[in-house]
Amino acid sequence: MRKPLVWIAAAMMLASGCATAAEPVEIHSGEVTLRAWLYRPAGNGPFPAIVALHTCDGLGEVPIGARYREWGERLQAAGFAVLFPDSFGSRALASQCRVRQRAVRASRTRINDAIAARHWLQAQPWAMADRVSLIGWSHGATTALWTVRRHAAAARDKTPDFRSAVALYPNCQRSGNLAWSTRIPTLILIGRADDWTPAASCEQMIAGARGRSAGALIVVYPGAYHDFDVADVALHERSGIANTPNPAGRVHSGTDAKARADAFKRVPEWFAR
Numbered sequence: 001m002r003k004p005l006v007w008i009a010a011a012m013m014l015a016s017g018c019a020t021a022a023e024p025v026e027i028h029s030g031e032v033t034l035r036a037w038l039y040r041p042a043g044n045g046p047f048p049a050i051v052a053l054h055t056c057d058g059l060g061e062v063p064i065g066a067r068y069r070e071w072g073e074r075l076q077a078a079g080f081a082v083l084f085p086d087s088f089g090s091r092a093l094a095s096q097c098r099v100r101q102r103a104v105r106a107s108r109t110r111i112n113d114a115i116a117a118r119h120w121l122q123a124q125p126w127a128m129a130d131r132v133s134l135i136g137w138s139h140g141a142t143t144a145l146w147t148v149r150r151h152a153a154a155a156r157d158k159t160p161d162f163r164s165a166v167a168l169y170p171n172c173q174r175s176g177n178l179a180w181s182t183r184i185p186t187l188i189l190i191g192r193a194d195d196w197t198p199a200a201s202c203e204q205m206i207a208g209a210r211g212r213s214a215g216a217l218i219v220v221y222p223g224a225y226h227d228f229d230v231a232d233v234a235l236h237e238r239s240g241i242a243n244t245p246n247p248a249g250r251v252h253s254g255t256d257a258k259a260r261a262d263a264f265k266r267v268p269e270w271f272a273r
Contacts, residue, residue, distance in 0.1 A: 021073055022064050027085055029116035036085040036117065037064045039072035045126030049081040050133045050271060051117040051162075053110065053140025056097040058088040067137070067230045078268040081127055085117045096139070098249070100242040107174070110143040115157065122159055133271050134165040138197065138226065141170035141188075149175070150183045150212070166267050169194055169226050171243070172202035180205050185215040187270045189263050191224025196244055196251035219266065221259035228256035229263050 022037040037059070041047055052068065059065055064072070064084060072082045087110050088096060096102050104110060114134060122129040136144035144167045164185040172180075172188075188206065190199045199220045206218045221228060225235060235254030244251050 021069065022084075024063070025083070025120070027116050027120045029085075029113045032090060034085045034087070034090045034113060034116065036083055037068075037072070038084075039076040039082040040126065041076055041079055041081065045081075046128045047079060047081045047126060048131035048133070048163075048271065049083065049121045049127045050075060050135055051114050051121065052082050052084045053114060053134070053136035053143050054084065054087070055137045056139035057095045058093070059084060059086045070231060071135075074264060075268060075271075078272075080268070080271065081121070083117050083121055085113050087113045098240045098242055106139055106142040107146045110140070111147045114143060114147050118162060119159060130160040131163050132160070134162045135168070135267065136166075136170070137168045138170065141167035142175075145170050145172065145175050145180065145186070148182045148184050148186050150181045164271060164273065166270055168229060168263065169197050170202065171197040172205040175205055179208060181209040181212040182216050183214050185270070185273070186213075186217070187266070188216070188218040189221070189259075189266070190218070191221045191226065191228050191256060191259060193223055193225050193252075195246065196226040196241065196253065198245060219262070221256060221262070224256035224259040225252045225254055227253035228259040230255055231260070
């Protein structure tokens, strides 16, 4: 596949010593070569690492959207290497938020992408093979919940498993209906006012997993909506969004300062355990 000019430019900047914050890398996931962006602390490591999964909007503007850039830089500063595989752009797909029957599914294709990204990290000499964790947002968070299920294919992999996981505002309805449980410590962060992926479904899912999981915790932020961690976004309505409780696909998203601050504090602590 021909690489976008911005991808080539970023690689040239890195090679010349004028490095961008994120380094472009390539990962093989089945028959697809995934483009990905890597944040890595300075030094030789080894570092704990995190696979980070984007929303249904994709990875954002090149080289990487502001949400992921901020998370990557913050986690990098905390001592983690963070890898963002581009599940949509690598397959020539734009935003999938308005697509009801998605070609790249959270419960299948993106699980494979997450595992391929973990394998790539585990093969790097600067990464700690037994300390690779998983984080996702919205559609990526839903993928994270599918990936960490006790009976998922990833559990039968012979390489070290994900150490822990964080899911920010996932869709828990289908997982909950399938008696979800997790084999690794999993943290869910979600807003009480979220009308895109309602918190109630996640609370019911976590309650149903008690006694059957390796450790699952949910934090529900009062008054917070979808995308609460994105900086400086006024609460606004989006329409035509697929697979939402609202038949017309009308949902709301925007920054919540308190939830955002707590998430940025809580997530590195969860991964450092």
